[in-house]
Amino acid sequence: MDILQEISDNLQKGQVSKVGILVKQALEDKIDVKTILGSLIEGMGVVGRRFRDGEIYVPEVLIAARAMYAGLDLIRPLLVQTGATYIGKVVIGTVKGDLHDIGKNLVKMMMEGAGFEVIDLGRDVSPEKFVEAVKANQPDIVGMSALITTTMVNMKDTIEALKRANLRDKVIVMVGGAPVTERFAAEIGADSYAKDADTAVAKAKALISNKR
Numbered sequence: 290m291d292i293l294q295e296i297s298d299n300l301q302k303g304q305v306s307k308v309g310i311l312v313k314q315a316l317e318d319k320i321d322v323k324t325i326l327g328s329l330i331e332g333m334g335v336v337g338r339r340f341r342d343g344e345i346y347v348p349e350v351l352i353a354a355r356a357m358y359a360g361l362d363l364i365r366p367l368l369v370q371t372g373a374t375y376i377g378k379v380v381i382g383t384v385k386g387d388l389h390d391i392g393k394n395l396v397k398m399m400m401e402g403a404g405f406e407v408i409d410l411g412r413d414v415s416p417e418k419f420v421e422a423v424k425a426n427q428p429d430i431v432g433m434s435a436l437i438t439t440t441m442v443n444m445k446d447t448i449e450a451l452k453r454a455n456l457r458d459k460v461i462v463m464v465g466g467a468p469v470t471e472r473f474a475a476e477i478g479a480d481s482y483a484k485d486a487d488t489a490v491a492k493a494k495a496l497i498s499n500k501r
């Protein structure tokens with residue numbers, strides 16, 4: 290079987306160490322790092338559909354997420370460039386009430402790889418914590434991720450909190466995550482929406498050069 294298919298299949302089965310071994314092998318075989326990443330994302334997509342359809346439950350999803358990280362941890366150094374001059378500063382986090390951080394971490398890695406300095410606030414980040422981080426770090430961009438329809442509203446709350454602190458005009462707000470749309474982003478007053486990590490990087494670069 291194709292090694293990329295094997296990575297995806299083993300991620301779906303939650304075979305944490307097998308995913309690590311296969312990703313190492315794929316790297317040794319000089320398979321492009323973004324192609325390997327694609328197989329991990331594809332596997333997690335299948336897990337998501339099975340979860341939605343009630344074929345698997347939270348424990349299986351959790352173990353699949355661990356398998357995803359076993360792969361991501363190995364490709365991280367190749368996605369993240371070292372020693373480069375930063376092209377901009379980003380504060381990023383998953384919004385309040387939301388514990389999904391795989392996508393946010395991917396965006397972080399790709400942004401770092403593109404030369405951004407990224408301050409990661411983690412997950413379940415309250416509007417107040419975003420405000421404090423903006424005050425402390427003065428970033429160019431505030432990035433928010435949300436994966437649940439009920440936590441998306443906390444993106445709006447964060448934007449409102451930035452307004453109250455007179456910080457909204459000083460930063461570019463970018464939002465993303467599976468349930469988030471361009472339309473929702475516009476409705477809550479975000480500056481930008483990205484559907485995936487590659488688009489997030491491209492948009493961040495364009496927004497920064499417009500700002501300067």
Ligand code: B1M
Binds near residue numbers: 333337342466467483
């Ligand atoms: Co949960 N979960 N989960 N989950 N989980 C979803 C999101 C869900 C859609 C599954 C489903 O029903 N099909 C569903 C939400 C439904 C809804 O909104 N109505 C759901 C649910 C219901 C829940 C719980 C409530 C389940 C429960 O407890 N009964 C619970 C909630 C916990 C909480 O957050 N408070 C829960 C828990 C979990 C786990 C902990 C088990 C685990 C998370 C582990 C972790 O992240 N460390 C988990 C997982 C893994 C998923 C699915 C299966 C996969 C998410 C993922 O990592 N995708 C997910 C199903 C799905 O999304 N298809 C699901 C891979 C990742 C690479 O994609 O995160 O979309 P994604 O990121 C992409 C883009 O969206 C974009 O770029 C990324 C890379 O291309 N992007 C950005 C993301 N953030 C961005 C920010 C940007 C720009 C782009 O700018 C700043």
